[in-house]
Amino acid sequence: MKRKLHFNLFDVFVYSFCGLFAFICFYPLWYVFIGSISPYDRFSSAQIAFLPVGIPSLRYYVAIVKGPSFQLAFLVSVIKTVLGVAGMILITSCLAYGVSKSHVKGMKFINIYVIICMYFGGTIIQYYLLFSTLKLINTIWVMIIPGYVNVWTFIIMRNYFANNVPDSLEDAAMIDGANEVVLFARIIMPISKAMIAAMVLFSAVGHWNDWVSYTYYCNDIRLQPFVKILQRLLITPSLAVSGGTNEMMDEAVNIPPIALQYTTIMCAMLPIIAVYPFLQKHFAKGILIGAVKE
Amino acid sequence: MNRAIKHKQQSNSLLGHIKKHWFLYLMVLPGVIWLFVFHYLPAGGIIIAFKDYKFMKGVMASPWIGLENFRALFRDKDFYRVVRNTVLINLYTLLVGTPFTIFLALMLNEIRSKSTKSVIQTAVYLPHFISWVVFAGLIGVLLSPSTGIVNKLIVLFGGDSIYFMSKPEYFRSIVVGSSVLKNTGWGTIIYLAAISGVNPELYECAVLDGANRFHLMWHITLPRIKPTIAVLLILNVSSMFASNFEQIFNLYNTFVYSTGDVISTFLYRRGLLEGKFEMATTLGLVSGLISIITILITNRIIKKMGVIGII
Numbered sequence: 260m261k262r263k264l265h266f267n268l269f270d271v272f273v274y275s276f277c278g279l280f281a282f283i284c285f286y287p288l289w290y291v292f293i294g295s296i297s298p299y300d301r302f303s304s305a306q307i308a309f310l311p312v313g314i315p316s317l318r319y320y321v322a323i324v325k326g327p328s329f330q331l332a333f334l335v336s337v338i339k340t341v342l343g344v345a346g347m348i349l350i351t352s353c354l355a356y357g358v359s360k361s362h363v364k365g366m367k368f369i370n371i372y373v374i375i376c377m378y379f380g381g382t383i384i385q386y387y388l389l390f391s392t393l394k395l396i397n398t399i400w401v402m403i404i405p406g407y408v409n410v411w412t413f414i415i416m417r418n419y420f421a422n423n424v425p426d427s428l429e430d431a432a433m434i435d436g437a438n439e440v441v442l443f444a445r446i447i448m449p450i451s452k453a454m455i456a457a458m459v460l461f462s463a464v465g466h467w468n469d470w471v472s473y474t475y476y477c478n479d480i481r482l483q484p485f486v487k488i489l490q491r492l493l494i495t496p497s498l499a500v501s502g503g504t505n506e507m508m509d510e511a512v513n514i515p516p517i518a519l520q521y522t523t524i525m526c527a528m529l530p531i532i533a534v535y536p537f538l539q540k541h542f543a544k545g546i547l548i549g550a551v552k553e
Numbered sequence: 554m555n556r557a558i559k560h561k562q563q564s565n566s567l568l569g570h571i572k573k574h575w576f577l578y579l580m581v582l583p584g585v586i587w588l589f590v591f592h593y594l595p596a597g598g599i600i601i602a603f604k605d606y607k608f609m610k611g612v613m614a615s616p617w618i619g620l621e622n623f624r625a626l627f628r629d630k631d632f633y634r635v636v637r638n639t640v641l642i643n644l645y646t647l648l649v650g651t652p653f654t655i656f657l658a659l660m661l662n663e664i665r666s667k668s669t670k671s672v673i674q675t676a677v678y679l680p681h682f683i684s685w686v687v688f689a690g691l692i693g694v695l696l697s698p699s700t701g702i703v704n705k706l707i708v709l710f711g712g713d714s715i716y717f718m719s720k721p722e723y724f725r726s727i728v729v730g731s732s733v734l735k736n737t738g739w740g741t742i743i744y745l746a747a748i749s750g751v752n753p754e755l756y757e758c759a760v761l762d763g764a765n766r767f768h769l770m771w772h773i774t775l776p777r778i779k780p781t782i783a784v785l786l787i788l789n790v791s792s793m794f795a796s797n798f799e800q801i802f803n804l805y806n807t808f809v810y811s812t813g814d815v816i817s818t819f820l821y822r823r824g825l826l827e828g829k830f831e832m833a834t835t836l837g838l839v840s841g842l843i844s845i846i847t848i849l850i851t852n853r854i855i856k857k858m859g860v861i862g863i864i
Binding site for chain 2: 269270273274276277278280281283284285287288291350351353354356357358360362364365366369372373376378379381382383384385386387388389404405408409438439440443464466470471475486489490493494520523526528536537538539545552
């Protein structure tokens with residue numbers, strides 16, 4: 260809609276408000292970033308920092324990357340995220356595709372069967388008992404398997420398969436002799452790439468940031484995901500400093516604790532920041548695709 | 554028998570469908586089994602709430618004691634404390650967060666330069682992807698009594714520095730404030746989508762009648778997105794008894810239990826750490842039931858208001 264293009268007081272207010280809020284959202288992370296690359300003694304004496312203080316260096320990152328418990332935790336997080344996302348996309352998309360064919364007998368029932376899960380469930384106590392019966396406690400699988408069916412993702416996928424895949428395309432493929440396997444793998448999935456990409460990214464971020472499943476169901480220190488180390492450093496520093504149950508702190512002893520916190524935060528955020536540009540492109544579109552019927 | 558008729562009969566029965574669409578059934582099988590094991594089985598385990606659970610005997614063999622666990626729960630002062638904290642925190646977050654999110658969405662909509670809007674949106678969506686671990690750590694740094702910016706400002710104006718995070722009276726505000734900061738940006742997505750669906754002709758007519766941009770916002774945009782606001786309100790009110798473990802666990806400490814301990818953190822300590830399984834399960838069951846009832850009631854109210862409900 261064309262409006263007269265002069266810049267008035269209203270615009271000043273709009274831009275200042277949005278700009279201020281955007282600054283509040285962005286600055287803390289920026290502050291942590293420059294704190295991780297500036298030498299700590301200079302940084303802590305500076306009152307408010309907008310730019311790196313002193314000569315920026317990556318020595319804190321190097322110290323962390325050398326630490327064996329950091330390496331192990333990073334590896335655990337990567338494995339957990341890869342296996343968790345792959346499994347979720349596979350199982351949930353198959354489930355959603357089947358249910359999207361609502362004319363097939365039983366699929367409507369399965370639809371309700373899945374949706375009901377949103378409204379009730381067991382508490383962590385029940386999950387703990389189930390996992391210990393299945394001998395999953397204190398394994399990496401307990402952090403992976405419970406994510407395999409995500410009802411929110413299911414709904415979006417189901418809607419997408421039902422509404423945005425043209426019937427004519429499917430019919431044409433069937434006529435050309437494709438069976439349902441080929442139809443799904445070679446035709447449906449490539450068409451849904453944008454939506455699947457959005458779901459992959461959300462799931463990956465969720466898995467990467469997940470420290471709760473470890474906290475509830477594991478206590479083996481070798482299994483901790485990277486974000487759990489971060490949680491120990493930031494939230495319960497007494498544990499970290501005393502070094503009692505945490506052998507990891509011996510290699511970090513040479514870095515000032517605050518610098519260690521900042522650098523670990525940046526390491527934990529790195530994968531997210533790396534995929535963030537792609538997220539930007541996909542998420543609004545990806546979510547809304549599932550909701551809008553074309 | 555006529556082969557055409559027989560074929561038709563066969564293909565409309567369940568068996569016929571399974572034969573024809575066997576691949577589809579195979580596809581949904583893993584998901585269905587997974588949901589049964591990892592959702593319906595634990596859900597069934599709720600019956601612990603009606604039993605005197607003995608670990609050695611397992612769930613099925615433990616003796617039934619009916620509503621005794623519920624009576625014990627309702628007699629426990631802690632129950633009322635955590636429910637009150639949960640509801641109050643959710644209520645405050647709703648009262649502060651919803652208007653703020655709508656306002657931010659309206660403001661974002663008014664930005665005329667596409668590139669500026671895109672940059673600002675990138676910045677405001679960011680906190681949503683930051684883990685609560687990091688976010689709570691940042692709040693702790695901000696509010697630190699010795700090195701935090703807030704206290705530095707207070708000291709500058711002549712006051713004494715306050716250890717905010719350990720004071721029960723400040724804790725709920727800290728929780729609400731950090732929630733708003735983290736979730737507002739992301740929350741604008743849905744409102745922006747709704748706003749973009751408003752018919753541009755309405756704006757043009759109003760401008761011809763002499764409306765300024767504030768009038769447009771107040772008299773056209775807002776009323777037109779009322780259904781969206783209502784739906785999101787239902788969704789938020791229905792989670793009035795849900796508690797965000799990630800956020801509270803990373804922000805709280807023993808000093809603020811009186812105002813900050815919520816259902817999920819209490820359940821974690823009592824249930825998992827102290828091993829009081831029946832009490833924790835009963836608590837979970839009760840709060841789950843209250844949630845469902847709340848959804849149904851709010852849905853009723855919204856329907857009466859003339860807006861479409863979600864159920």
